[in-house]
Amino acid sequence: TETAAGGGGETAAAEGCDPADVTLVGQVRNESNPYEASWLDGGDAFAEQVGLTQERLTYDGDSTRQQEQISQLLAGDTDCLVMNILPNGDSDTPPIVEGAEAAGAYLVTQWNKPADLNVTDYDYWLSHLTYNGVESGKQIGDALSEAIGGSGGIVALQGILDTGAAKDRFAGLEESLAANPDVELLDDQTANFSRAEALEVTKTLLTKHGDDVKGIWAANDDMALGALEALQQAGRDDVAVVGIDAVPDALTAIEDGTMTATVSSDGPWQGGIGLAIGYCVATGELAAEDIADEDRAWYAEQFLIEQDNVADFVSPETDEADFACDNLFSRSQGAMS
Amino acid sequence: MSTPVLAQPAPDAPVVHRPTVGQRLTSFMPVIALVVLLAALTIADPGFLTLSSLTAAVRTAAPLIVLAAGATVVVLCGGIDLSIAALCSLATVFFALWLPDLGGATTLAIIAATGAIGALQGVVHVLLRIPSFIVTLGGMSIFAAIALVISDAGPIPLADRDSTKWLTLYVAGVLPMAFVVALVLVAVVSLVLKLTPLESWVRATGYSESAARLGGAPVDLVKIGAFTLSGACAGLAAVMLVSRNFSGSPTMADNLLLPAVAAIVVGGTAITGGHGSLWRSLAGALVVTLLRVGLPIVGVPSAYEQILYGAIIVAAVALTLDRSKVLIIK
Amino acid sequence: MTTSPAEADTDVVHAQRPRPRRGVSLMDAGPPIALVVLFGVFAAMSPGFRTFSNVQNVLDAAAVLAVVTCGISFVLMMGSIDLSAPGIMGASAITVALLVANNRNDNDLGLVGVLVAVLVAAALGCLSGLALVVLKVPSFMATLGVSAVGLGVATLMFAGVQPNISDAMLEGWAVERFLGLARLTWIALACVIAAWLVQRYTRLGRYAFAIGGAEEVLALSGVRVAPYKVAVFTMAGAFYGLAGVMVTSQLSAGLVQAGRGYDFSAITAAVVGGTLLIGGRGGILQSTVGVLLVTVLTNGLVQVGVSPYWQGGVQGLIVVAAVAAAVIPQRRRNQVTK
Amino acid sequence: MTTDLQIDPGPRAPGSPAALEVRGLVKHYPGVKALDGVDLVVRQHEVLGLAGENGAGKSTLLKALVGLVRPDAGEIWVRGEKVKLRSIMDAADHGIGMVFQEQSLVPNLTAAENIVLGSEGPGVRRGVYRWRTMRKLAQEQLDKIGSHIDPLARTDTLSFADRQMVEIAKVLRIEERTSHPPVIILDEPTSVLESKEIDTLFTQVRRLREFASVVFVSHRLDEVLDVCDRVAVLRGGQSVGEVPAEGAAPAELHRMMIGSTGADDHYHDGAAERSDEPRRPRLEVRGLSGKTFRDVDLDVHAGEIVGIVGVHGSGREDVCRALFGAEPTTAGEVVLDGKKLELSGTRAACAAGVGYVPAERKTEGMVGPMSVADNMTLTKQQARCSGPVVRPRKQASLVDGWIERLSIRTPHRGTAIQRLSGGNQQKVVLARWLVAGDVRLLLLDHPTRGLDIGARSEVYRLMRELANSGVATVLLADSLEEAIGMSDRIIVMSDGRATKEVAAPAGGKPTPLDLVKEMV
Ligand SMILES: Nc1ncnc2c1ncn2[C@@H]1O[C@H](COP(=O)(O)OP(=O)(O)OP(=O)(O)O)[C@@H](O)[C@H]1O
Ligand SMILES: Nc1ncnc2c1ncn2[C@@H]1O[C@H](COP(=O)(O)OP(=O)(O)OP(=O)(O)O)[C@@H](O)[C@H]1O
């Protein structure tokens, strides 16, 4: 077979691998979280589509373990290796990128990347995609303001404080608050993206602020769902709740009317698209140089989901056409700012 | 109340000075466990046993070895240090923040600073007589908070990667420098312990603190020293992590706590103190690393990986702990 | 002491000892005092804290931790340690979620489902105990291993799709109130009382205590300690299992991470309450005081409005200070602290 | 009267076999023959004494009799029936119970629980405690021996003597398990007791003889002869003979124990003549106060041994610990050789030349799993080092020298100290202060507890030798006799105060009664 890779420096995929020789690897934190499990399932679906299997890796939210797995992976056979990676945090991206570059493995990363790390500086790091957290934070913030009638107190549940997602989304909320001067942020606490922690924190915030709380802004759906439980246990049904991720339970809650809004992040698509980009380059169907700079680091399309449009999202379907080599960047909302 | 007689006569381990085959075997158990595990992984995936793969594994293991080595001395003294991982994370942030000002001296400054923080915990433990478990548990959350605040809850990229580049080099082309540094650390600390009265003080403190104290051993100093070393090792491990992540981050090493303690125990060091060694922790850290990276790489699915991990560390300890030295297992 | 008249000239030599003690000693007063002080400080600082509904909230919030701590206290009393709560709770949370009415299958076993989940948890706990007594693996490692096994089993059953429960009884536990407190809180109270009775009035409880005091002596008295150790770990597992069920009831969903963090918080609570890690001291009541201390602290810091960035740190500082305050009055020069 | 090396099993009436018989029992430990073919007969309703030097194999033999040690060879017969004892419960079922050399009670349980531990009977129903029954059961046992302690008191709040009573009450529970007269084994029950308590114990032992057989071990040979009917002697793991107690003399027993005529005088009261008293005492204590003692004044001259006597709880032990920096003080001044002694900690005390031998050997005196050599050099590390570096050769020759000088019975200097017999352990602990030869003040808390006569006289000789070389010694003796015999001066303490000083020069010794009067 013609080996494309073998060391850094060399221009990627001059010749292209035999499709059967491509190794597909998807790595997320764990399989005990529906969103990330669906990501890996999406990767499997893509692999099946091209007659391969995906190697599923999980690192349990442990940064060092993620690095360890990747360096072990890169110590093996890296010819025609394609990796679709969810870095645990921003700081975990550079070493992954450097490692892949040195080993000549095709890499797509999602969600987390330090702002000053440029994809275009690398040959094998093909693309980084994410959702615009500031925008999603703002979108659900606005939806929340609207739901409470434009004025009143809200509380915010932040994600894991040192993740870019948590920070961007909160920044989005602040933008939204600036635009809705009558909405007051009563309190903000972290519940670490966790349903159980959100339950406890919300209960405490509810006793602290009592009836002043009209809305709860959560940086992800898991926390929103925890907050919903807290509201139910406190016998409060007058509080609007918003989240991000569009996990199935949140969509159901929106259908039921207990939750106001969420923003879609399409796990199965994310699991497939990263592999697809790598696969297309590895097999030579797409030349790395041909990827436009604005497609090297980009925001994927996301939708605000409310009761009126929730039906469209209840069973997200990945379209095989999304992964065609000439259609990979169709969901782009533009380059990352 | 005096210690009661042993219910069972001590297992008939030979008391003569020359170690017997059996004894030699027990002290090699950690290495045997390591070899068996490596063999099993190779059988599962013949591609696993390659030079580059082994090189990657030992490079990966280096920070864990360093963390475990420092904490081993605390464990030998009968205490525990739960703060190592959080302190290591904090140190990565310090490193990135101080690098622009201190340049080449940053590494030493970090090790000195974390050593001092470790010493402080030791002093609190010794003076206030608070169990080390609690002092370092408190330390863990305090360091995490400080790291979060001073880093503004985000990674801080290294201003200059050259200062840590040496750690990413290879000795003789195959041995990662970080691993060599870890080996040297283990060797130096072991030798210093062995060649000076320290070892006998450390063990006496771990086996029986009151006897050691009434025997005039400098128990408090030894303990403070152990925590200092543990802190300094957390600093060194931080430099290693920074060298491979090119940034400092407030939670970078947080997940290394349980693996580090596991490395110590898997090596056969008694968690109750007195018996054990840094060499054992070195082997233990390699076992733990192989489990952490090897199982998924050879293709064990995530759920089964956890089950296997649990079963294997328990089995490894069953193999390595020398029960003639540790009579009561708690 | 007897006075034998035959030796009247020597029997004047009388023992002057501290009076033999029974029951609770002053040494145990530290943590309750700390609890009262902490409560007072928060009440003074925050009007929100001192409301009746917040006190309810604190008690409700303490429920799960209290049940976990009941289990871990027996293990700590023996001088062992238990880190298996996260795995066991995760396994029982998923088990119960899949057995009662839920969105994944047609099961609707109700209370039987709860029972099975608790049994699964007890079996995992038993595994820790067996690893300890049969393989002679220190509990630290044995339970860490079992935790991993539990998480693995939970992940297997989870299979990528969140099981949500619709069982009325289980959901009611979290929502319905009796005398102002959630049912779960009453369940926790019942657990504390039951655990206290076990500690005080059963051979299992007393032997667990004795094992921490002097394990070798039990053996010398012809007691086979191994079965009791296994039983203690099994019982602890059952408590964690119930706690996992309680989390599921609170969240209306079975989470693999249902028990995340409960290992260290429960140990902290027990130790803050006065249970020694070397065993042989403390007990359920002390641990429960510790649970309240920790919960009041968590709640109070939010009420007072400490920045989320600092909360963990402040909490750590106060825990150390609380233990120090409790320890300092009773410390002795040659006392051993591990 | 005695027949060395020849065992007379005694008359064996057909209907009444010996309560217990041991034939050719062998137990080897690596490097040690703890038992080397021991024969022993315990008759019904007798108190059999067992004597032997430290390490002669007494405890090992007795542990074999309760199933704790599995013998390598030999037979055990109980009431004419050959038995294999696999566990302590096995032994209890055969009516054999033992009070161990080291106390073995669970400190955090109540006395009642300790008494019934392992055989709670009706005290526990289906796993549930019935405290009232438990208390009653315990009370019955305590009544048997006339102890008045509260059965529900936590054991660790009881005095040593009371705890010993609890042990005896506990062992008597085996009466409940068997219809036959039990065999009660007491391994050095008196070494931690005061004379008054010993008398109480002996009354109990004599009472026990009415319905049981008793095996009694003590290093105080006069005691053994006093309470026993017959005394069997072990030497080097072998039975070397026996004597009827009636009319026997301690010296005779001692001769059998050591296999030659040893010195019989157990106290060496002869201090070296000191030509002139040093002008200033080596140790001057003024107004020392602490938790359990107040205003203690104490002078000790170089070369002098000062005994402190007092009842349990008189505070003398804490004074000793305070002088070593191991117990906090609230007031007072201590001057050693004209320099103020900082009582800040044990380290400072060691550095100033103070040595301390604690009474609780197992938990405070030695580090069990560490070797004899490391235990011996634990404190005076400089003795085995050049600069900061340990020299194994230097340590070996140093340690071997002391092993030889103190005739410490150990297979090797590398043997873990916990494998030695109590007496030999004590010698190692003492040697710890001697290896560097720089100790100026030695604080000895019950230094001869559990030592056989031979070891004891060696310790006495050592103490005297040290004194003569100028060491000042404070002695908390094992018995009044010992205090009187060894001391040049005796301080009486009661209730935390030094109440009286009695001179005790060679030739002008006070009687025990003189002291007891002051101790009240
Ligand atoms: N568990 C053991 N392992 C190795 N050697 C042992 C063990 N127990 C006892 N020994 C050795 O066996 C010999 C007999 O010991 P034993 O305790 O029976 O003596 P003893 O007569 O009771 O002495 P003492 O009067 O000091 O109590 C000693 O040399 C001792 O070192
Ligand atoms: N009044 C008291 N209050 C509290 N503790 C006491 C009191 N009296 C004695 N103790 C404790 O009891 C222990 C033994 O007491 P002490 O040192 O007075 O005994 P002793 O006179 O040395 O008796 P022995 O003959 O056993 O050596 C000490 O450790 C001390 O802490």
Ligand SMILES: O[C@@H]1[C@@H](O)[C@H](O)OC[C@H]1O
């Ligand atoms: O819930 C998601 C969380 O698990 C991850 O950290 O980042 C994105 C979030 O939406």
Ligand SMILES: [Mg+2]
């Ligand atoms: Mg003995």
Ligand SMILES: [Mg+2]
């Ligand atoms: Mg005393």
